[in-house]
Amino acid sequence: MILRCADANDIDRIAEMEKVCFPEDPWSRDMVAAEFSGLNPARYYAAEEGGEIVAYAGIWVIPPEGYITNVAVLPECRRKGIASAVLQKMIEDSLAEGVTDITLEVRVSNVPAIALYKTFGFEEAGVRPGYYQDGEDALIMWRHD
Numbered sequence: 001m002i003l004r005c006a007d008a009n010d011i012d013r014i015a016e017m018e019k020v021c022f023p024e025d026p027w028s029r030d031m032v033a034a035e036f037s038g039l040n041p042a043r044y045y046a047a048e049e050g051g052e053i054v055a056y057a058g059i060w061v062i063p064p065e066g067y068i069t070n071v072a073v074l075p076e077c078r079r080k081g082i083a084s085a086v087l088q089k090m091i092e093d094s095l096a097e098g099v100t101d102i103t104l105e106v107r108v109s110n111v112p113a114i115a116l117y118k119t120f121g122f123e124e125a126g127v128r129p130g131y132y133q134d135g136e137d138a139l140i141m142w143r144h145d
């Protein structure tokens with residue numbers, strides 16, 4: 001596996017993967033492109049296997065806070081530690097930039113993601129009722145370093 005920073009050349013692949021990884025509410029290509037516009041403090045990471053991106057994750061770095069926007073792994077590549085590797089790198093880099101508190105939102109039904117974040121020290125900190133378009137609540141999680 002190759003772990004690297006993602007850039008605007010990866011927009012099409014990430015937009016394709018959004019449809020596979022978030023079939024209920026994928027980001028549109030424009031939404032993905034906005035993350036790479038340079039108008040926000042986003043950092044994106046990609047994991048490649050066989051020359052193709054199989055996972056990506058993003059964080060907005062606003063020291064001392066970080067906001068994880070997305071973490072996704074292709075279904076056939078899950079449970080091999082790929083999300084963990086990407087998150088590890090993303091968090092290490094953020095800490096080096098002065099981030100001490102990282103937050104994210106996740107669907108309350110998303111057992112795999114909640115379990116993943118807990119292995120990285122994220123704790124449940126509240127709920128945003130009806131946060132998602134289909135009305136599902138979001139669990140708010142924080143990690144404090």
Ligand SMILES: CC(C)(COP(=O)(O)OP(=O)(O)OC[C@H]1O[C@@H](n2cnc3c(N)ncnc32)[C@H](O)[C@@H]1OP(=O)(O)O)[C@@H](O)C(=O)NCCC(=O)NCCS
Pocket residue numbers: 021022070071072073074077078079080081082083084085105106107110111112113115116117119
């Ligand atoms: C959540 C997701 C990113 C996890 O990716 P992954 O590469 O499979 O995760 P890892 O292999 O690094 O898993 C690390 C740990 O997280 C937990 N975990 C991951 N998937 C899990 C599952 N399906 N059930 C229970 N725990 C799970 C486990 O503790 C796991 O460690 P273990 O395999 O040693 O038991 C992946 O399932 C995914 O892309 N889901 C769809 C997109 C999504 O929901 N993203 C999160 C949005 S907030």
